[in-house]
Amino acid sequence: MSFRNFPMVPRVVFGRGCFNQLDEILTPKRNSDKAPFIFIVDDVFKGNDWLISRIPLHHNDKIIYVSAEEEPKTSYVDKYRDDLVAEFDEIPSGIIGIGGGTMLDYAKAIALMLTNPGSSADYQGWDLVKNQGVYHVGIPTISGTGAEVSRTTVLTGPERKLGMNSDYTPFDQVVLDPELTKDVPTNQWFYTGMDCYIHCIESLTGTFLNAFSQSYGEKSLDLCREVYLEKDLRDEDSQDKLMMASWHGGMSIAYSQVGVAHAMSYGLSYLLGTKHGIGNCIVFDQLEEFYPEGVAEFKRMVEKHNIDIPQGLCKDLTDADFDIMIDVSLSLVPLWENALGANWKDTITREKLRSMYEKM
Ligand code: NAD
Ligand code: ZN
Known part of the structure; x- marks a missing residue:
């Protein structure tokens, strides 16, 4: 009998207000001034100064607002990846998802697709991802899915709804700040x-x-x-x-x-x-x-x-x-x-x- 040897999230910070430590967490992970951090943020937070003003932006870092109306699709993941590759001279230093399971899954999938060729639909399944993704961070703003710890990112593709399950999928860092969930309907x-x-x-x-x-x-x-x-x-x-x-x-x-x-x-x-x-x-x-x-x-x-x-x-x-x-x-x-x-x-x-x- 052979037992599964699976990876876990290597770093996690927990506590009300720990979101304020994001800058010190990310700074050592920056590859160069030209390699941005990309923040994938639920568009429910657009104009929410309490949260957005605390996202540490430096150099060419960028916030991308994404709607959680629809669950992530492989075609959207591919498009975000292609746009990032076209816009920046260097591959991003990291992808940070801020939101519910939808944003967390986008962040994981985009991070993997920046280093793996082709379409994310090619990797729906178990252990198909070949290369380590770029550094990725999950910051949940609603609790329940477990996407912050899981080894998958669930995507709807042309043929099926199935995760990219792989050893490279789990976040490198998770920030658990329960205060971020206070306004969930x-x-x-x-x-x-x-x-x-x-x-x-x-x-x-x-x-x-x-x-x-x-x-x-x-x-x-x-x-x-x-x-x-x-x-x-x-x-x-x-x-x-x-x-x-x-x-x-x-x-x-x-x-x-x-x-x-x-x-x-x-x-x-x-x-x-x-x-x-x-x-x-x-x-x-x-x-x-x-x-x-x-x-x-x-x-x-x-x-x-x-x-x-x-x-x-x-x-x-x-x-x-x-x-x-x-x-x-x-x-x-x-x-x-x-x-x-x-x-x-x-x-x-x-x-x-x-x-x-x-x-x-
Ligand atoms: P979600 O990300 O779809 O968000 C649900 C709603 O809550 C959205 O309208 C969003 O804008 C809103 N919201 C989120 N945080 C808020 C806040 N702090 N204040 C106000 N509104 C807020 O919700 P979810 O249920 O966390 O995620 C569902 C997704 O997670 C699905 O796409 C599912 O496939 C995926 N999922 C993934 C895993 C995994 O292991 N990767 C596991 C389970 C589910
Ligand atoms: Zn579930």
Whole structure:
């Protein structure tokens, strides 16, 4: 038996206000005055002086505002890379993503594509990336995806929605400043936080579980329960705890896998563009059969925070639409294996998936 030997984020700073240390963190990493730092910033922060004025810009450093409306596409990643290569004489010193999972994934992917030829679509899969990317830093402003610790960057390409999973993908540095999450709208706070909760349930009930994953998953689950069930306020303590829940949830799936909710929400996302957090909630809401306790607890959280979970997404879809979602979902073999074991195909047929999607 051979065990996976995977990389982790080598440097992390945690604390309210630690974003102020960005200049001292980046300065030693500058390759030359002509090699800029590029900040990929969620455009929700445009005009937000509290955050933007603290981004340390020197020489030809540049902020690129990116919309989180759509999830990252391989074509956009390629375009950002091509534009940077055309604009600057030297390859950037570093790429810094500031935002949710969308910005973090853009930052990872652009950093890798600056040193790997061709299109990012060529690298969707496992261990296809050949060269180390440029230095890249992740600064989450919303908690839950675990993208800050993960070994992947999830991209929608011409043929599939699939990550660039590689040893070169994890960030070189992560800045965890929970204060940056203080203005996240309530519904979004819930959807992205539930991505973490669902990572824990899928990891802890999966067949791939081991003590490594379990130790991180249980800690993360405890923190999620505290934030979403025990606390009445989204205070500083709960911002701190949700940020660490996300980190631990990401670590938990590093050595296991996600499961049914992710396998099905990738289908929704591919066909309808449904975003990851909300898509997971829409799917998980219907998964009592697979995760009875987790779904019951999830419904209590929805009720406590008075969250809207959209219904009827699939009611007007055609047979061809359902087939696309089913194909995407069935292609995620490791997720099904983790959820249901090697004989997962006995339970998960095309008809079964169709009837489940019809409820959403
Ligand atoms: P997001 O980045 O899509 O952002 C969600 C919304 O929150 C956006 O409208 C954004 O503008 C807003 N927002 C973010 N921070 C804010 C703040 N501080 N104040 C106000 N608004 C703020 O959300 P997400 O759920 O973190 O990320 C989803 C993406 O992450 C998907 O593309 C998904 O594929 C990806 N993902 C990646 C991994 C990974 O391991 N790489 C894991 C899970 C999900
Ligand atoms: Zn997820």
